[in-house]
Amino acid sequence: MKDVTFGQYYPVDSFVHKCDPRMKILFLVGYLVAVFLSADFYGLGACAVVLVLCVAFSRVPVRSVLRSIKGVLFLIVFTAILNLFFYQGETTVVIAGVSLQWGIINITVEGIRFMIFVMCRIFMLVMASAILTLTTTPVSLTDGLESLLTPLKWIRVPVHALALIMSIALRMIPALMDEIDRIMNAQRARGADFSHGGPVKRVKAIIPVLIPLLLSALRRAEELGDAMEARCYTGSQTRTRYKKLTFTWRDPVIGLLCAALIAGVVLMNIYLPPIL
Amino acid sequence: MRAVSFENVCFSYGNEEGAFSLNNINLSVEEGEFVAVLGQNGSGKSTLARLCNGLLTPRSGKITVLGMDACDAANTFEIRKNVGVVFQNPDNQTVASIVEDDVAFGPENIGLPREEIGRRIDFALSAVGMEAYRNATPARLSGGQKQRIAIAGVLAVMPKVLILDESTAMLDPRGRKEVMDVVLRLNKEKKMTVLFITHFMEEALLADRAFVMHRGEIVMRGAPREIFSRADELETYSLSLPAVGQICRKLRQKGFPVAECLQPEELAKEIERCAFRQNI
Ligand SMILES: Nc1ncnc2c1ncn2[C@@H]1O[C@H](COP(=O)(O)OP(=O)(O)OP(=O)(O)O)[C@@H](O)[C@H]1O
Numbered sequence: 001m002k003d004v005t006f007g008q009y010y011p012v013d014s015f016v017h018k019c020d021p022r023m024k025i026l027f028l029v030g031y032l033v034a035v036f037l038s039a040d041f042y043g044l045g046a047c048a049v050v051l052v053l054c055v056a057f058s059r060v061p062v063r064s065v066l067r068s069i070k071g072v073l074f075l076i077v078f079t080a081i082l083n084l085f086f087y088q089g090e091t092t093v094v095i096a097g098v099s100l101q102w103g104i105i106n107i108t109v110e111g112i113r114f115m116i117f118v119m120c121r122i123f124m125l126v127m128a129s130a131i132l133t134l135t136t137t138p139v140s141l142t143d144g145l146e147s148l149l150t151p152l153k154w155i156r157v158p159v160h161a162l163a164l165i166m167s168i169a170l171r172m173i174p175a176l177m178d179e180i181d182r183i184m185n186a187q188r189a190r191g192a193d194f195s196h197g198g199p200v201k202r203v204k205a206i207i208p209v210l211i212p213l214l215l216s217a218l219r220r221a222e223e224l225g226d227a228m229e230a231r232c233y234t235g236s237q238t239r240t241r242y243k244k245l246t247f248t249w250r251d252p253v254i255g256l257l258c259a260a261l262i263a264g265v266v267l268m269n270i271y272l273p274p275i276l
Numbered sequence: 277m278r279a280v281s282f283e284n285v286c287f288s289y290g291n292e293e294g295a296f297s298l299n300n301i302n303l304s305v306e307e308g309e310f311v312a313v314l315g316q317n318g319s320g321k322s323t324l325a326r327l328c329n330g331l332l333t334p335r336s337g338k339i340t341v342l343g344m345d346a347c348d349a350a351n352t353f354e355i356r357k358n359v360g361v362v363f364q365n366p367d368n369q370t371v372a373s374i375v376e377d378d379v380a381f382g383p384e385n386i387g388l389p390r391e392e393i394g395r396r397i398d399f400a401l402s403a404v405g406m407e408a409y410r411n412a413t414p415a416r417l418s419g420g421q422k423q424r425i426a427i428a429g430v431l432a433v434m435p436k437v438l439i440l441d442e443s444t445a446m447l448d449p450r451g452r453k454e455v456m457d458v459v460l461r462l463n464k465e466k467k468m469t470v471l472f473i474t475h476f477m478e479e480a481l482l483a484d485r486a487f488v489m490h491r492g493e494i495v496m497r498g499a500p501r502e503i504f505s506r507a508d509e510l511e512t513y514s515l516s517l518p519a520v521g522q523i524c525r526k527l528r529q530k531g532f533p534v535a536e537c538l539q540p541e542e543l544a545k546e547i548e549r550c551a552f553r554q555n556i
């Protein structure tokens with residue numbers, strides 16, 4: 001269980017890995033905007049091209065990128081079915097003389113097109129986010145977020161403290177995983193059964209694990225707080241940073257790519273004949 | 277200069293006046309000394325350590341650390357820069373998920389420039405012999421390695437006084453020896469003052485001086501050998517001699533004429549000497 005880390009960083013050396021995390025986060029935001037701006041398949045096509053480029057330059061195996069779809073498969077199927085059944089289209093599909101319309105359910109040609117459109121959209125959103133987490137360590141993600149959120153310091157948001165909390169939480173995950181293992185084994189030794197019975201019974205069996213876990217997490221937090229204070233942590237603004245994020249030539253490149261994508265999508269929306 | 281001095285220090289965790297966790301403690305540790313602190317569970321060793329760097333403040337009495345008054349909150353930051361404390365469980369001391377970043381935490385807190393932080397990391401990691409693990413993940417290191425990283429994290433602040441609160445308790449004999457070697461070397465080479473809290477008598481034997489604590493008081497103090505020569509008194513405080521010392525005592529009780537010794541080599545020599553004499 002030790003190897004479970006948040007996110008799913010895939011450690012290889014690539015163009016995308018070397019980009020600055022701040023730029024990657026901005027790129028992702030820009031990409032999401034482009035996907036949502038796309039009013040038709042043209043725009044999505046352009047987004048898909050950029051996505052393929054990203055995967056190619058990240059040197060992450062396509063299979064690993066695709067795997068992240070699993071988590072949202074249900075969401076995709078659900079939205080697809082909703083759209084398929086309830087889209088307000090005009091031409092009802094007729095198969096072998098049977099018109100596919102029962103009550104409020106009405107499967108139309110437009111509905112099917114729109115369903116495919118929505119599925120592509122969600123698919124691309126998930127893929128793009130997956131590439132970010134696959135190519136960026138959690139630590140540089142938090143660093144990047146902290147740096148991007150720096151302006152919030154002006155309205156007194158404790159950005160640095162929040163980033164520190166996040167990175168400590170990330171670093172505590174393996175320790176807590178171990179702890180869960182340990183507690184579950186201790187409970188098993190006392191006759192607890194986690195793998196049989198219905199869902200209610202299983203959830204009930206988990207409760208005696210959660211309480212010691214919570215207590216031990218609190219105890220840890222207290223010790224960690226002491227250790228941090230002993231190492232001169234005061235939460236003051238005079239704190240310096242060892243790792244500094246630096247932009248390289250790669251970052252303007254992907255920045256321009258992102259801007260071009262959004263501009264392209266807008267132009268396509270205006271000038272190309274709609275399919276949907 | 278005195279590294280640490282306590283004058284009539286009393287401390288209690290609760291608000292009631294009755295039960296003191298530390299009761300009228302007087303001690304002084306000179307700069308460059310290596311002092312071991314012994315005592316059974318709950319005798320107040322950790323409390324003592326926490327008082328030294330301002331994590332706790334005493335009820336009454338005076339604590340002076342490197343000439344600074346530890347009870348004055350204005351000195352706390354300066355004191356923490358100079359007094360590093362390594363705790364027992366390395367898992368609860370690391371803040372980052374990469375060794376380098378974790379070691380950098382202390383220097384970052386005292387606001388050092390980047391280049392200097394880099395040098396401090398080099399220094400601290402080489403002091404504990406972990407240069408090769410600069411980019412490793414602490415969660416995947418062994419206990420001894422983790423503890424050495426925790427020590428490096430404290431060393432990177434370059435404290436003048438290093439306090440280790442049972443920092444070897446979770447380690448196997450080899451890990452304990454590794455940590456002990458690092459600490460001894462820092463003491464000898466860098467003249468670092470060391471306060472070494474431990475339950476292992478063998479480790480205490482290597483110190484210049486030792487304190488024995490019992491129910492919040494310092495009940496014995498002196499050179500470790502001198503303290504271990506008072507085995508019966510130690511026993512009343514629920515402590516025992518190092519294993520070799522116990523064997524020696526048993527042998528002497530059986531009438532075997534070995535001299536009192538505390539280290540394996542000494543005992544081996546003694547037994548050899550006695551056996552040799554009996555053969556003649
Ligand atoms: N956070 C706390 N709150 C209340 N009482 C405490 C707290 N920590 C310790 N004590 C009490 O203070 C006394 C001294 O505790 P301390 O932790 O200093 O002992 P110790 O010598 O370090 O023991 P050990 O060998 O188990 O680490 C004990 O009687 C303990 O019950």
Ligand SMILES: [Mg+2]
Nearest residue numbers: 321322441442
């Ligand atoms: Mg203790």
